[in-house]
Amino acid sequence: MSIIAEKPLVTTLGASIEAIQQHYDLSNDFYALWLDETMTYSCALWESGDTLEQAQIRKLDYHLEQARARNANRFLEIGSGWGSLLAHAVKRFDVRFAQGLTLSQAQHDYVRERYPQDADPRIRVDVDSWEDHHPEQPYDAIVSLGAMEHFSHPRDSAAEKVAKYRRFFERCHDMLNPGGFMSLQTITFGSGEFGPSAVADIFPESHLPRLGEIIEASARTFELVRLRNDRRDYARTSREWLKRLNARRELAAELVGEETVHDYRKYLAAGGWAHTKGVFYLYRLTLQRLA
Numbered sequence: 001m002s003i004i005a006e007k008p009l010v011t012t013l014g015a016s017i018e019a020i021q022q023h024y025d026l027s028n029d030f031y032a033l034w035l036d037e038t039m040t041y042s043c044a045l046w047e048s049g050d051t052l053e054q055a056q057i058r059k060l061d062y063h064l065e066q067a068r069a070r071n072a073n074r075f076l077e078i079g080s081g082w083g084s085l086l087a088h089a090v091k092r093f094d095v096r097f098a099q100g101l102t103l104s105q106a107q108h109d110y111v112r113e114r115y116p117q118d119a120d121p122r123i124r125v126d127v128d129s130w131e132d133h134h135p136e137q138p139y140d141a142i143v144s145l146g147a148m149e150h151f152s153h154p155r156d157s158a159a160e161k162v163a164k165y166r167r168f169f170e171r172c173h174d175m176l177n178p179g180g181f182m183s184l185q186t187i188t189f190g191s192g193e194f195g196p197s198a199v200a201d202i203f204p205e206s207h208l209p210r211l212g213e214i215i216e217a218s219a220r221t222f223e224l225v226r227l228r229n230d231r232r233d234y235a236r237t238s239r240e241w242l243k244r245l246n247a248r249r250e251l252a253a254e255l256v257g258e259e260t261v262h263d264y265r266k267y268l269a270a271g272g273w274a275h276t277k278g279v280f281y282l283y284r285l286t287l288q289r290l291a
């Protein structure tokens with residue numbers, strides 16, 4: 001008798017699915033206490049006078065515009081979190097089909113419930129890694145926000161990291177139509193060799209890229225057409241998240257315990273500090289598929 005698995009196990013070159021779930025499956029209600037209403041969990045794009053939600057929506061607009069996603073037939077988000085960009089793509093950019101990938105079961109279940117597929121077949125999310133995702137047809141545009149931070153492992157050498165990121169860009173190249181655009185946002189190491197341990201500890205098995213590694217890894221598959229470093233935007237986003245978590249500290253402790261709340265407050269403060277000082281940078285890259 002042969003046993004054929006319905007779906008192969010999720011494989012990742014970077015953080016394992018267990019490590020990702022340790023962070024993102026903690027509690028949707030906990031994240032809802034301090035993220036904005038859209039549940040976006042990556043650096044916002046601020047203008048003075050913005051609320052957190054306005055700055056997050058500006059960021060979603062920016063990346064969908066950079067990826068030339070308007071009216072796209074098929075759109076992919078790698079690391080789709082709690083689904084804010086997928087929903088924005090179909091509602092505001094008239095994307096006909098938006099596919100999200102996440103390694104978090106809790107995020108997957110949240111998106112399925114908030115945007116049920118039978119009610120809106122334009123949004124689909126799967127617990128799947130970019131390594132294992134082999135669509136039947138290519139996509140017109142790709143966005144990935146705050147996921148590349150998980151694509152290599154702390155034990156990797158610089159050469160191993162570049163090799164892994166090269167695999168990522170090759171897969172994105174194969175999944176995109178010729179001439180298609182990808183908009184990518186990631187924290188990188190900045191001026192320092194290491195970041196604060198309060199940040200590293202909260203994201204097990206994950207290691208930040210450096211800009212040079214991203215450039216080297218993407219050189220044969222993508223042309224870099226736009227690059228911006230908005231590290232101060234992340235400092236402000238982290239401060240805002242921390243302020244909101246502090247204001248709901250007791251409720252948060254009821255959900256996840258005092259110790260976890262303490263660890264998150266330390267991590268948000270340390271992340272904000274690292275972006276303020278330039279220990280971390282925050283890059284937004286617009287890339288176009290080479291032929």
Ligand SMILES: C[S@@+](CC[C@H](N)C(=O)[O-])C[C@H]1O[C@@H](n2cnc3c(N)ncnc32)[C@H](O)[C@@H]1O
Nearest residue numbers: 040041042079081102103104129130145146147
């Ligand atoms: C910081 S969250 C960002 C979520 C969303 N992009 C946002 O801005 O709100 C990182 C996301 O990357 C996903 N992720 C990490 N490694 C991944 C992989 N190998 N393949 C697909 N998704 C991955 C996580 O599951 C999570 O959804």
